[in-house]
Amino acid sequence: MRVVGFVLGLFLFLPYVLAAERIRVGLLPILDGLPVYVAEEMGYFKEGGVNVEVVPCASASERDQLLAGGKVDVVINDAVSLALLNRERPWVVGMRYAFLPTRDYAQFFIISSPKSNIKAVSDLKGVPIGVSEATIVHYVTERLLERQGFSKTDIKIVPVLRIPDRLSALLRGELSCATFPDPFGTLAMMQGGRLILDDRRDPSFSGSLYSATEKFARERSQALRGFLSSIDRAIKEVNGNKGRWERLVFEKKLIPSPLQGAYRIPDFPPPGVPTREQWTDVLLWLRQKGIARQGSSYEESIRPEYGR
Numbered sequence: 001m002r003v004v005g006f007v008l009g010l011f012l013f014l015p016y017v018l019a020a021e022r023i024r025v026g027l028l029p030i031l032d033g034l035p036v037y038v039a040e041e042m043g044y045f046k047e048g049g050v051n052v053e054v055v056p057c058a059s060a061s062e063r064d065q066l067l068a069g070g071k072v073d074v075v076i077n078d079a080v081s082l083a084l085l086n087r088e089r090p091w092v093v094g095m096r097y098a099f100l101p102t103r104d105y106a107q108f109f110i111i112s113s114p115k116s117n118i119k120a121v122s123d124l125k126g127v128p129i130g131v132s133e134a135t136i137v138h139y140v141t142e143r144l145l146e147r148q149g150f151s152k153t154d155i156k157i158v159p160v161l162r163i164p165d166r167l168s169a170l171l172r173g174e175l176s177c178a179t180f181p182d183p184f185g186t187l188a189m190m191q192g193g194r195l196i197l198d199d200r201r202d203p204s205f206s207g208s209l210y211s212a213t214e215k216f217a218r219e220r221s222q223a224l225r226g227f228l229s230s231i232d233r234a235i236k237e238v239n240g241n242k243g244r245w246e247r248l249v250f251e252k253k254l255i256p257s258p259l260q261g262a263y264r265i266p267d268f269p270p271p272g273v274p275t276r277e278q279w280t281d282v283l284l285w286l287r288q289k290g291i292a293r294q295g296s297s298y299e300e301s302i303r304p305e306y307g308r
Contacts, residue, residue, distance in 0.1 A: 020046070020049055020050060020051045021049065021050055021051065021220060021222070021223035021226070022050075022051045022052075022053060023050050023051070023052050023053070023073050023074055023220075023223055023224075023227050024052075024053045024055050024071065024072045024073045024074070025052055025053070025054055025055065025072065025073070025074045025075070025227075026055045026057045026063045026066050026067060026071075026072035026074070026075040026076075027054055027055070027056060027057060027075075027076060028057050028058075028059070028060065028063060028076070029056070029252070029253050029254055030076070030181075030254060031099070031182070031183060031249065031254045031255055031265075031266070032076050032098045032099040032208045033076055033098070033252075033254065034238060034245065034248070034249060034252075034254060034265070034268075035098075035231050035234035035235050035238060035268060036052070036054065036231070036234070037054075037248055037252055038234040038237055038238055038245060038248065039052070039230040039231060039233065039234035040052060040054070041248065042233075042234065042237060044230035044233045044234055045226070045227070045230045047230070048225075048226030048227065048229055048230040049222075049223075049226045050223050050226040050227050050230070052227065052230075055071065055072050057072075057075075060077070060081065060135070063075050063077070064077075064081070064085060067085075067092065067213065068085075070213075073212055073213065073216045073220070074210060074211070074212045074216075074224075074227065075210075075211055075212075076098045076208050076209065076210060076211070077094075077208065077209055077211050078136040078207065078208045078209055079094070079136070079207065079209065079274050079278065079279060079282045080134075080135060080136040080138075080139050080282055080285075080286070081135070081136065082094050082209065082211055082301055083279075083282050083283055083286055083292065083295050083296075083301070084134070084286070084291070084292060086295060086296040086300070086301050087286075087292040087293075087294060087295050087296075089296070090214065090296035090297075090300035090301055091213060091214050091215070092211050092212070092213055092214065092301070093211060093212060093213075093214050093217050093300075093301060093302070093303040093306060094209040094210070094211045094273060094274070094301060094302050094303070095209070095210050095211065095212060095217070095224070095228065095273070095303060095304055095306050096209065096210045096228055096231070096271055096272070096273065096304065097207050097208070097209060097210075097269045097271070097272045097273065098207075098208040098209055098210050098268075098269075099207065099208045099266075099268060099269065100203060100206065100207045100269040100272075101198075101199045101200055101203040101206050101207075102200070102203070102266070102267055103200055104200075104266075104267070105182070105200070105264075105266035105267060106182060106185065106198035106199055106200045107181060107182055107198075107199055107203075107206045107207070107208075108136075108137065108140045108141075108144075108179060108180070108181055108182070108185065108198060108199045108206055109179065109180050109181075109182065109185030109186075109188070109189070109195060109197075109198045110124070110129065110141060110144065110145075110177065110178075110179050110195075110196045110197040110198065111170065111177065111178060111179070111180060111185060111188045111189060111193040111194060111195055111196060112124075112176060112177045112193065112194045112196050113170045113171065113172075113173050113175060113176050113177065113178075113193065113194075114171065114173075114191075114192035114193060114194065115171075115172070115173030116173065116176040116177065118176055118177055118194070118196065119194060119196075120196070121145075121148050121196055121197050123196075124145065124150075124154075124177060124196060124197075125150065125154045126154060126156055127156060127176050127177055128156045128157065128158040128175070128176065128177070129141055129155075129156065129157055129158065129175075129177045129178060129179060130158050130159075130160040130166045130169060130170065130175040130177070130178035130179070131157055131158075131159065131160070131166075131178070131179050132159070132160070132161050132162075132163075132166075133157065133159035133161070134289070134291050136206070137179050137180075137181065138157065138289075139205065139282065139285055140179070140199060140205045140206055141155075141157070141179045142155055142157070142285070143202075143205045143281075143285070144197055144199060144201070144202060144205065145197075147201075147202050148197070158175070160175070160178065163180065163181075163184050166178045166180065167180065167184060167187070167188055167191075170188060170193060171188075171191055171192065171193070177196065182266070183255040183256065183259055183263055184256070185198070186259060186263060187256050187258060187259055190258065190259070190262065204278060205278075205281075207269075207274065209273070209274075210228065210231065212224065212306070214303075217303065217306040218306070221306060224306055225308065228271075228308070232270075232271060235268040235269070235270070238265065238268055239267050239268055242264070242265040245265060246265065249263075249265065271304070271308075272304075273302050273304045274302060276298045276302075279298045279301065279302055280298070282295075283295040
């Protein structure tokens with residue numbers, strides 16, 4: 001009878017084992033990915049029927065190469081990155097916000113050098129601002145300044161791709177001003193940089209996304225439902241117990257070590273995606289800059305129904 005009971009129990013358990021589908025998630029070392037690690041530690045993925053493998057990515061270009069090569073299934077990127085990936089054909093879909101600025105937490109900061117005389121937004125006219133060119137940092141910088149009344153000729157951009165290089169140039173005074181994502185914006189201010197403008201005033205241009213290849217989303221929708229529902233649970237856990245997860249933030253090296261003990265974990269967003277108007281503006285900006293002449297439609301690129 002014991003053998004029969006064991007075999008019966010095995011058959012009852014087997015569907016749950018078979019149902020655990022693997023999802024490979026490509027993650028940069030950024031705070032946006034914290035809910036993935038929380039869901040992993042809390043066992044939410046297992047309960048959701050998915051086996052998540054985190055694939056570390058050293059850069060956005062490496063992340064995109066892994067996605068194109070079929071080495072990862074899901075990534076955290078943004079609307080500008082998504083539009084560039086889909087400029088020739090729509091093969092990647094954005095499904096859910098990973099991070100958004102709020103009234104209390106900024107995502108992008110325009111910061112002046114402690115060695116400059118720039119103290120107000122009006123001082124930025126004609127001043128070269130260090131950004132990573134053709135990225136969301138570039139896009140947000142220009143759009144925020146335009147909302148402040150700047151003309152296109154008022155805005156000057158100097159490309160500095162790597163954040164550490166941008167930060168050191170700012171602090172040395174080689175750059176009078178630069179734009180940083182959080183938490184590097186917080187670090188720049190801690191080291192003497194002056195906050196001139198951030199996206200709390202207008203969050204409509206910012207945000208990161210959970211995105212997947214369209215093929216994976218279409219063929220593995222059940223797995224995506226398990227993944228995204230686990231992310232929803234993890235976000236609620238983080239937002240309700242931030243102090244509990246400070247350890248994990250530094251353990252996974254999601255923020256610079258000098259910020260330990262001085263950085264507050266921000267609120268993570270409820271489910272949502274960019275609006276049609278926001279997507280259209282990204283495509284318009286890419287055309288205006290000569291970066292991409294065409295792009296995929298809103299319906300092809302923004303697909304919140306996948307995984308829901």
